[in-house]
Amino acid sequence: MEESPSMDDHQDSSLVVGVGLCDSAPLLWRLQDLKTVRSLGLVGALLGSLPRTPRQNQRLGRPLLLLPEEEKLLRDEEAAGALPGQNQDVGGVELQRRFEEDQQRSFEEQSVLALEDRKSALLRAMTSSHTGSESGAEAVDEALRRRLEALDHSFTFPQSAMAVQLSTARAGLSYCPEARAHLQANWPIREQNSPRSDARCQVFRDLRGRGFFLTSAGKFGGDFLVYPGDPLRFHAHFIAVCLMLDESVCLLDVLAVARLGSNVKKTVLLCSPTADGGVHYTSLQWSGMV
Amino acid sequence: MCDQTPNWILQHPAYQQMKDLEVGDSEQLHAAFLVYMDLTEVRRWKEVSCVKSPELQVVLLKAKEKEGASVQTIFPLPVHRSLSHRSIRQVLDRGFPVLLCAVAADSTLVYQRMTDGLVTPDPPAGPFQDVGRRQHRKRRQQH
Numbered sequence: 001m002e003e004s005p006s007m008d009d010h011q012d013s014s015l016v017v018g019v020g021l022c023d024s025a026p027l028l029w030r031l032q033d034l035k036t037v038r039s040l041g042l043v044g045a046l047l048g049s050l051p052r053t054p055r056q057n058q059r060l061g062r063p064l065l066l067l068p069e070e071e072k073l074l075r076d077e078e079a080a081g082a083l084p085g086q087n088q089d090v091g092g093v094e095l096q097r098r099f100e101e102d103q104q105r106s107f108e109e110q111s112v113l114a115l116e117d118r119k120s121a122l123l124r125a126m127t128s129s130h131t132g133s134e135s136g137a138e139a140v141d142e143a144l145r146r147r148l149e150a151l152d153h154s155f156t157f158p159q160s161a162m163a164v165q166l167s168t169a170r171a172g173l174s175y176c177p178e179a180r181a182h183l184q185a186n187w188p189i190r191e192q193n194s195p196r197s198d199a200r201c202q203v204f205r206d207l208r209g210r211g212f213f214l215t216s217a218g219k220f221g222g223d224f225l226v227y228p229g230d231p232l233r234f235h236a237h238f239i240a241v242c243l244m245l246d247e248s249v250c251l252l253d254v255l256a257v258a259r260l261g262s263n264v265k266k267t268v269l270l271c272s273p274t275a276d277g278g279v280h281y282t283s284l285q286w287s288g289m290v
Numbered sequence: 291m292c293d294q295t296p297n298w299i300l301q302h303p304a305y306q307q308m309k310d311l312e313v314g315d316s317e318q319l320h321a322a323f324l325v326y327m328d329l330t331e332v333r334r335w336k337e338v339s340c341v342k343s344p345e346l347q348v349v350l351l352k353a354k355e356k357e358g359a360s361v362q363t364i365f366p367l368p369v370h371r372s373l374s375h376r377s378i379r380q381v382l383d384r385g386f387p388v389l390l391c392a393v394a395a396d397s398t399l400v401y402q403r404m405t406d407g408l409v410t411p412d413p414p415a416g417p418f419q420d421v422g423r424r425q426h427r428k429r430r431q432q433h
Contacts, residue, residue: 228410237408237410237411238408238411243375244375245374245375245376245379246374246375246376247374247375248372248373248374249372249373249374249375250370250371250372251367251368251369251370251371251372251373251392252369252370252392254373254390254402255369255392255400255402258402261411265411265412265413265414266411267408267409267410267411269408270375270378272375272376280375280379280406281406281407281408282375282378282379282382282404282405282406283403283404283405283406283407283408283409284402284403284404285402285403285404285405285409285411286402286403287389287401287402287403288403289333289389289401
């Protein structure tokens with residue numbers, strides 16, 4: 001496996017992450033897998049909603065979406081395996097039955113507690129309104145007893161009033177941890193291999209090999225954002241634009257991306273793979289000549 | 291003024307020199323001349339000369355920002371043109387710092403620095419101070 005400065009020393013070469021395919025999107029679901037790819041210097045993008053903080057996009061949770069280049073890197077280093085498809089029939093029925101049992105039990109418990117609640121409320125109401133009058137004490141007791149009896153017979157606890165607990169703490173993701181299929185040669189190839197995507201892949205590998213962390217740069221009109229270290233600790237230094245050496249680009253586009261780069265304090269990097277497997281990098285910067 | 295010397299550009303010795311390089315691209319020739327005038331008359335750069343790039347068939351300029359500075363290559367190009375990364379590499383291969391100059395139809399000039407390799411950008415200017423929670427809360431309420 002290719003060594004890079006950012007890899008952990010105790011990297012287990014048999015460490016394999018399970019990639020689940022949702023249509024064509026490569027997703028990682030398991031916490032350990034997310035840690036593993038981060039230790040390999042791959043960042044990905046979190047997609048999921050966090051149960052305790054919904055309706056916001058600042059902090060997202062699992063699954064992690066991999067870039068095509070990241071998935072290819074894992075594939076080439078034999079660090080990715082296909083997560084087996086969910087065995088929906090067997091698992092699902094069992095889970096549903098258990099859920100319904102739990103719900104029923106909870107309902108019965110709550111009914112009992114609700115009745116007790118009502119009774120003690122009734123008790124409080126009737127005794128407090130007659131405190132201090134001794135003569136009517138017996139009559140009150142009798143009325144109370146009758147009321148409590150009536151309550152016993154007529155009280156119903158409606159299903160709609162039931163409190164349902166939703167577990168938000170680390171809900172387990174149902175999968176079979178033992179069965180992992182190591183990557184076979186027939187891993188479905190989904191992306192069309194255009195020259196541009198080949199260029200992106202080679203550039204990705206080269207920069208990753210130099211210890212940089214890369215994420216997608218859609219917001220900046222480039223291919224990748226290049227960080228000198230983990231994105232949690234650093235700002236990006238470069239906006240990488242990948243193109244073939246002989247690809248023709250409009251000068252206006254070069255100016256536009258260079259201007260954007262200087263506005264956000266990043267250097268624009270033109271990246272082209274060479275025939276011998278290397279990559280040519282050209283840095284674009286504002287000249288300062290107004 | 292116009293009717294007196296309508297062809298002052300064509301008769302300018304620097305223009306003649308560039309024309310003699312015979313790149314066969316009159317548009318790029320014109321662009322190169324405008325950059326030449328900007329460097330010599332406006333920015334007062336030193337030892338401005340022209341040279342032909344055989345690979346690209348364009349006029350390149352060589353100049354020093356001031357006396358004693360190192361030579362730079364300036365690549366003038368009309369703004370609507372296209373170029374390839376390879377052609378940029380060929381200019382860089384000359385071994386001098388490169389400035390790409392885009393020339394617009396209204397003669398506006400934009401200079402971009404091009405360097406081989408990964409040049410770390412300048413860090414943001416300090417001094418920095420923590421904004422504090424109150425500032426963040428204010429900003430959030432504005433949404």
